[in-house]
Amino acid sequence: MRIHHLNTGTMCPMGGRLVNGTGGIFQRARLVCHCLLVETRDGLALVDTGIGLGDIKNPTQLGRRWVRQTAPRLDPAETAVQQVKALGYAANDVRHLLLTHLDRDHAGGIPDFPNARVHVLRSEYEMAVLGKPAPSKGRYVTEQWQHKPDWALYGEGGEDWFGFKGVRALGDREGDVLMIPLPGHTLGHCGIAVRAKDKWWLHAGDAYFFHGQLQQKERMPLALGYFQRRVDMDRNARLANQERLRALQASHGGEVAIINSHDPVHYENCRCGAH
Numbered sequence: 001m002r003i004h005h006l007n008t009g010t011m012c013p014m015g016g017r018l019v020n021g022t023g024g025i026f027q028r029a030r031l032v033c034h035c036l037l038v039e040t041r042d043g044l045a046l047v048d049t050g051i052g053l054g055d056i057k058n059p060t061q062l063g064r065r066w067v068r069q070t071a072p073r074l075d076p077a078e079t080a081v082q083q084v085k086a087l088g089y090a091a092n093d094v095r096h097l098l099l100t101h102l103d104r105d106h107a108g109g110i111p112d113f114p115n116a117r118v119h120v121l122r123s124e125y126e127m128a129v130l131g132k133p134a135p136s137k138g139r140y141v142t143e144q145w146q147h148k149p150d151w152a153l154y155g156e157g158g159e160d161w162f163g164f165k166g167v168r169a170l171g172d173r174e175g176d177v178l179m180i181p182l183p184g185h186t187l188g189h190c191g192i193a194v195r196a197k198d199k200w201w202l203h204a205g206d207a208y209f210f211h212g213q214l215q216q217k218e219r220m221p222l223a224l225g226y227f228q229r230r231v232d233m234d235r236n237a238r239l240a241n242q243e244r245l246r247a248l249q250a251s252h253g254g255e256v257a258i259i260n261s262h263d264p265v266h267y268e269n270c271r272c273g274a275h
Contacts, residue, residue, distance in 0.1 A: 001176065002039040003196050004087065005270040008050025008080045009033035009105060010073040011262075020264070021212065028071070031262045033105050035080060036203055037087070038194055040174045043095035046116075047110025047192045047203045048261065049080050054143065061143045062104050072105075081112035097149075098169055098179070100205025101189045104141040106261065111147050118145075119169050119211075121181060122153040124188025147242035150168040156181040162200075162252055163246070166193060182207040182245075184238025185231065193256075200256045202248075207233075207241050211265050212244045214258065 010029040013019055019029035055062050056074045076082055079090050094167070097118045099106060102125075108185035110118060127134045128140045129151075158167035166178035169192070176195035183189050185206040192203045209228050212219030220228075233240050249258055259266040 001174075001194065001196050003194060003201060004037040005267065006035045006037055006050075006080060006083050007032040007049075007078060007267055007271075008035045008083070008109060009078055010075070011070040011105075012073065013070050013223075014240075015220065015221075015223045018221050020224075021210065021219065021221045030126070030264050031070070032264050033269045034203075034259060034261050034263070034267045035046055036192070036194065037080075038177070040170060040177065042097070042170055042173050044084070044089060044093045045096035045098055045170070045177065046080055046094055046109070046113070047098045047194070048100055048106045048205070049097055049112070051079065051105060052108035052112050052144065053079050054111050055104070055141075061141055062108075063141070065138075066104065072262065073204075079112065080109040095211065096170060098177070098192045099124075100182075100192060100203065100261065101127055101186045102140055102144075103186065103206070104144065105204070107141070107144045110144050110149055114147055114149070116149070117152050118149045119152045119154065119179065121179065121188040121190050122155055123183075124186060124190075125151060125153050151201055154158040154179055159248065161193060162248055162256060164248075182238075184234050184236075184241055186233050188197045190237075202245075202258045204245060204258055204260050206261055207238065207245060208260055209262055211260075211263050213242060214249050216246075229242075 002242040012028040015029050016023035016027035036047035038045045096114045097116045099120045154167050156163045164180045167176045167181045169179045180191040182191045194201050
């Protein structure tokens with residue numbers, strides 16, 4: 001499989017060094033929405049969708065407070081659908097949307113691919129879409145799935161993957177795409193593992209925010225750490241999974257590349273080309 005790395009939404013909150021770990025504290029920081037476009041035997045698959053055209057047309061649906069705090073660029077050229085077209089594909093070529101979770105900056109592009117199947121863990125779907133249990137007010141932007149997409153729901157069992165449990169997202173037709181439960185940021189949060197050639201890529205979503213969190217001596221900028229704590233649904237579960245990811249990187253770093261959704265360092269290291 002071939003993998004393209006996309007930034008589907010730049011965010012520029014205040015804080016500089018307190019968010020990115022570098023720069024002045026009164027500068028704008030830079031965060032990304034790091035998504036993967038994967039060429040599979042069953043068409044194109046997107047791992048997360050970032051901010052969508054509907055969000056840009058009506059940014060108030062993202063929440064005024066969220067927009068004020070994160071300061072998204074809201075550039076249509078950054079949306080997944082426009083980048084897919086820029087690569088020479090049509091929107092309908094994207095047949096699968098594999099979502100780490102349904103927060104607004106991960107699910108915004110769902111309506112831009114109305115014919116794609118949307119793959120999520122069942123526990124995420126039940127909270128975000130059915131409200132069972134009810135999420136905190138304003139956590140999800142339900143307008144992002146008002147068109148009633150074709151959902152594919154998964155439990156948390158499955159086969160062993162480097163000590164984690166994974167379930168095949170595209171079935172036996174494409175056995176090298178797995179959904180790996182990583183609850184904590186949300187109750188139904190997961191990672192998406194994709195094998196390209198002789199290497200696995202694990203998109204860990206928001207299981208951690210900053211590359212320094214997987215280092216042996218953990219580093220985390222102050223403001224980013226505060227935001228992370230505030231949005232965790234189950235902090236203990238997320239910390240436990242972060243520790244498991246740190247151990248995976250230490251023991252299998254040559255076989256598995258771990259990335260997250262918003263760290264620009266990860267994104268810049270990957271954007272040199274497709275894999």
